[in-house]
Amino acid sequence: MAFEGLSEKLQNVMKKLSGRGKLSEADVKAAMREVRLALLEADVNYLVVKDFVKKVSERAVGGEVLSSLTPGQQVIKIVNEELTALMGKTQARINYASAPPTVIMLVGLQGAGKTTMAAKLGLNLKKQGKKPLIAACDVYRPAAIDQLKIVAEKAGVPVFEQGQGQPVKIAQGAKAECQRLLYDTLIIDTAGRLQIDQAMMDEVKAIRQAVGVHEVMLVLDAMTGQEAVNVASSFNEQVGVDSVILTKLDGDTRGGAALSLRAVTGKPIKFCGVGEKLEDFEPFYPDRMANRILGMGDMLSLIEQAQANFDEEQAIKMEKKLRTQQFDLEDFLEQFQQVRKMGGVADLIKKLPGGLANKVNADDVDERQMYRMEAIIRSMTPQERRQPEILGASRKKRIAAGSGCTVQQVNQLLKQFDGIKKMMKQFGGMGGKRRKFRGLP
Numbered sequence: 001m002a003f004e005g006l007s008e009k010l011q012n013v014m015k016k017l018s019g020r021g022k023l024s025e026a027d028v029k030a031a032m033r034e035v036r037l038a039l040l041e042a043d044v045n046y047l048v049v050k051d052f053v054k055k056v057s058e059r060a061v062g063g064e065v066l067s068s069l070t071p072g073q074q075v076i077k078i079v080n081e082e083l084t085a086l087m088g089k090t091q092a093r094i095n096y097a098s099a100p101p102t103v104i105m106l107v108g109l110q111g112a113g114k115t116t117m118a119a120k121l122g123l124n125l126k127k128q129g130k131k132p133l134i135a136a137c138d139v140y141r142p143a144a145i146d147q148l149k150i151v152a153e154k155a156g157v158p159v160f161e162q163g164q165g166q167p168v169k170i171a172q173g174a175k176a177e178c179q180r181l182l183y184d185t186l187i188i189d190t191a192g193r194l195q196i197d198q199a200m201m202d203e204v205k206a207i208r209q210a211v212g213v214h215e216v217m218l219v220l221d222a223m224t225g226q227e228a229v230n231v232a233s234s235f236n237e238q239v240g241v242d243s244v245i246l247t248k249l250d251g252d253t254r255g256g257a258a259l260s261l262r263a264v265t266g267k268p269i270k271f272c273g274v275g276e277k278l279e280d281f282e283p284f285y286p287d288r289m290a291n292r293i294l295g296m297g298d299m300l301s302l303i304e305q306a307q308a309n310f311d312e313e314q315a316i317k318m319e320k321k322l323r324t325q326q327f328d329l330e331d332f333l334e335q336f337q338q339v340r341k342m343g344g345v346a347d348l349i350k351k352l353p354g355g356l357a358n359k360v361n362a363d364d365v366d367e368r369q370m371y372r373m374e375a376i377i378r379s380m381t382p383q384e385r386r387q388p389e390i391l392g393a394s395r396k397k398r399i400a401a402g403s404g405c406t407v408q409q410v411n412q413l414l415k416q417f418d419g420i421k422k423m424m425k426q427f428g429g430m431g432g433k434r435r436k437f438r439g440l441p
């Protein structure tokens with residue numbers, strides 16, 4: 001997960017500070033030396049580190065902080081605020097055009113994650129009620145168009161393509177298609193090269209001019225650290241970049257790119273990719289990111305993620321089943337899938353605030369156990385799922401063999417399911433009373 005290494009080091013420094021009733025200037029200086037080292041090891045640009053430590057130190061050794069009742073907490077607060085500021089303070093949104101279609105062009109090196117991001121962005125816009133179209137302008141790799149079509153189809157976003165045609169013409173054609181069929185946002189997927197070269201820069205400039213792009217978004221691989229920052233500077237000088245999307249943040253244990261980009265290039269990071277799946281997409285919130293780095297949790301992202309994947313119809317159906325105690329193993333299975341949609345248990349735990357997240361060690365949560373439970377339920381017949389009470393010894397043996405588990409594990413699952421049902425019985429009763437109460441005049 002993102003920033004693990006940096007997070008651990010900074011949290012250690014913060015822990016030392018928060019445990020102290022009194023702090024001297026020397027204590028703060030010693031802590032800042034450790035912060036500096038942690039940031040440099042995280043591959044944050046050294047000028048950015050220097051400036052960051054200077055700002056925090058100046059604020060932290062001020063009389064009010066050190067003489068306060070909780071000096072350690074105050075220093076942590078300052079570090080949090082400065083980390084947030086470093087990444088841009090508030091979440092930056094898309095610059096929508098006053099008259100549709102808004103044209104967004106994704107640029108970047110090959111492999112940065114542009115194609116995947118075009119589909120992720122399209123899906124996200126769709127969820128917000130927009131009507132996006134993706135233009136396939138990466139014409140040099142025949143496989144690129146097919147790949148785009150596959151991911152876009154999964155996202156349910158249409159693609160405008162003309163095979164190996166001319167990128168400028170395709171972009172123009174796609175814009176005309178938007179006007180004709182009332183798509184309000186055009187996402188242009190452009191070709192990437194392995195290294196920055198003039199032909200690539202000229203091509204994106206030509207597309208930019210020809211279709212009047214509203215926002216050039218540079219897609220960068222966070223795992224490349226300072227190299228990503230260098231790529232951003234070159235693109236910005238040669239083409240002009242409006243904002244940045246950081247991909248592969250899930251694999252970036254250091255965080256150097258995320259922490260240096262804004263300060264070095266002045267461009268906001270608007271979104272990030274946190275995995276290969278379409279749902280692994282998040283708006284980039286500097287404050288929440290700072291909270292996550294310092295182990296203060298990211299409940300807000302967690303809630304949003306839950307909302308984005310929330311299926312109201314299904315929830316109502318489930319609520320009714322729970323209330324009337326018709327919850328069966330089929331529903332149990334559906335709940336597993338819901339958790340999976342939200343990125344899995346381990347990922348959910350990491351977003352809990354430090355205290356909680358530390359209590360539940362993500363590594364202890366055995367996702368394999370969840371897969372095992374799923375496999376067991378899938379090995380049952382529909383009737384068995386609906387009426388687990390019919391499961392006798394021979395059926396259990398068959399299910400165990402079918403799911404590659406032991407009969408003991410099948411029994412364990414049934415026991416857990418029974419426990420949940422019992423719990424639901426209690427809630428069901430409470431729900432009934434509450435409704436009656438609500439029904440009173």
Ligand code: GDP
Nearest residue numbers: 110111112113114115116247248273274275276
């Ligand atoms: P493009 O050449 O810039 O269009 O890059 P692609 O979209 O083809 O992505 C390159 C590879 O990176 C693919 O294998 C993607 O699945 C993977 N990828 C893209 N975004 C992410 C991300 O946020 N996290 C991870 N782990 N992999 C990603």
